[in-house]
Amino acid sequence: xxKYFQPEIETMPKEEIRKLQNELFVKQFHRVYExxxxxxAKVDAAGVKPExxxxxxxxxxxxxxxxxxxxxxxxxxxxxxxxxxxxxxHSTSGTTGKRVVAFYTQxxxxxxxxxxxxxxxxxxxxEDDVVQVxxxxxxxxxxxxxNDGAHKLGAMTVPMSSGNTDRQLQFMEDMGVTVLCCTPSYxxxxxxxxxxxxxxxxxxxxxxxxxxxxxxxxxRRDIEDKLQMKAYDIYxxxxxxxxxxxxxxxxQSGMHVQEDHFYVETIDPKTGEVLPPGSKGELVFTSxxxxxxxxxxxxxxxxxxxxxxxxxxxxxxxRMSKPMGRSDDMxxxxxxxxxxxQIETVLLNEGLTPNYQIIVDxxxxxxxxxxxxxxxxxxxxxxxAAISKREKEIVSSLKSMLGIVAKVxxxxxxxxxxxxxxxxxxxxxxxxx
Ligand code: DLL
Numbered sequence: 001x002x003k004y005f006q007p008e009i010e011t012m013p014k015e016e017i018r019k020l021q022n023e024l025f026v027k028q029f030h031r032v033y034e035x036x037x038x039x040x041a042k043v044d045a046a047g048v049k050p051e052x053x054x055x056x057x058x059x060x061x062x063x064x065x066x067x068x069x070x071x072x073x074x075x076x077x078x079x080x081x082x083x084x085x086x087x088x089x090h091s092t093s094g095t096t097g098k099r100v101v102a103f104y105t106q107x108x109x110x111x112x113x114x115x116x117x118x119x120x121x122x123x124x125x126x127e128d129d130v131v132q133v134x135x136x137x138x139x140x141x142x143x144x145x146x147n148d149g150a151h152k153l154g155a156m157t158v159p160m161s162s163g164n165t166d167r168q169l170q171f172m173e174d175m176g177v178t179v180l181c182c183t184p185s186y187x188x189x190x191x192x193x194x195x196x197x198x199x200x201x202x203x204x205x206x207x208x209x210x211x212x213x214x215x216x217x218x219x220r221r222d223i224e225d226k227l228q229m230k231a232y233d234i235y236x237x238x239x240x241x242x243x244x245x246x247x248x249x250x251x252q253s254g255m256h257v258q259e260d261h262f263y264v265e266t267i268d269p270k271t272g273e274v275l276p277p278g279s280k281g282e283l284v285f286t287s288x289x290x291x292x293x294x295x296x297x298x299x300x301x302x303x304x305x306x307x308x309x310x311x312x313x314x315x316x317x318x319r320m321s322k323p324m325g326r327s328d329d330m331x332x333x334x335x336x337x338x339x340x341x342q343i344e345t346v347l348l349n350e351g352l353t354p355n356y357q358i359i360v361d362x363x364x365x366x367x368x369x370x371x372x373x374x375x376x377x378x379x380x381x382x383x384x385a386a387i388s389k390r391e392k393e394i395v396s397s398l399k400s401m402l403g404i405v406a407k408v409x410x411x412x413x414x415x416x417x418x419x420x421x422x423x424x425x426x427x428x429x430x431x432x433x
Contacts, residue, residue, distance in 0.1 A: 003125075003126070005118040009260050026055065028296070038069070056263060059263070067100065071100070080291065085291070092238045102238050112242060120150060120153055122247055122256070122315075123230070123232045129179050130179070134186060146243060158175050165189070169199060178206045180208045183213050183419065187210050187223045191222075200228060211233055212421075214339075216348065218344065222353075237285075240262060241287070241290065246320050254307050254319030255322075262285050263288055264286075266280075267284055281303065282299060285300060303327055334404050336402060347371075352376065353374050357371075357427065358370070360430060373408065373410060374414065
């Protein structure tokens, strides 16, 4: 039986979604234009008259917002309500420059909880589930976002936050956890640890809701195999609310963007031109009904493809593919564009673990490209010749995928640091010079 959290919205005919978006967008644009001087100045500078904005199709006249705008307007320059209406903030984990801070009214928290509740239900979830939230709680949106969605559904929450793997596994077993929410890299580590401790068969997991970082289909299979459950993708970003901007349903053929709250476009990242659905481009989101921090045409830097066809699950909301990585995650090595996800695909297809690190450096005028990956237990202790033969095979598979030669080093099992939140896979030393 198909399950929806808000069926009247999730299966709304497309013309009605468009009508709703028209109404919400026009209201939202004029409210933000009136209330946010920073935004008004930006629209004025682009030469757009507010009266020209009469429907969602006029959105392409409006300028984009980027992370630089958010930094420039930090901390409160994009706030669209009086500060006393704000009940919470969250912030990105940005390591450079000023952090991005997003503000929420109670209405914004409610609509966000609807989004994550829909995501849980889309995995077959219900109030009978026990949901372990192992995303970080605090400024990061992962913990609070899934926590509130589970509550809205009436499911029991185990609010673990990240870290302390032994305790995570113990509660998972003792509380009969059925749904695990964390980053895919942490899920893989929890799976590995459950197997090591011999408790995998004592777990009652049904589904995992994993996101906050790019992960491949190969990684999905690895986690599903380790934890014996179905792994679902969830997407979101602090600037637009947090997890649940889009989520996977049981068809697992793209993530449904919650079109009653967010309008999505894909653009050519170089020219800013809006692309037709089906073309690969940078995702741009407009928040249609958030009150405190409603961004209009926010460039995410995430590259993906949109699919407007109604899904076999009955949901009509447009689907986005897995992001192929952020445009700013893309490495240019020896002149070739390389996404870490391509390397992950090759390594997992080679039967290796998802524990790897990519190290890029420059010697003289040429790039060096090292891939460190843990060798399987059975290879550890084997002859140097056997290990080096295996390394050569991996070099060759990477070369067929990327077109360039990497130096592959098979390192000891368990020697690459495990992540509890977003994994750090790439060390680009060239950025340090
Ligand atoms: O990562 C929100 C989130 C929490 C999403 C928990 C899903 C689950 P930020 O820290 O602001 O917010 O990072 C947002 O993370 O622009 C993407 O580049 C990346 N990202 C988020 N979800 C996915 C995903 C949260 N499912 C940035 N696949 C986004 C790939 C993702 N990348």
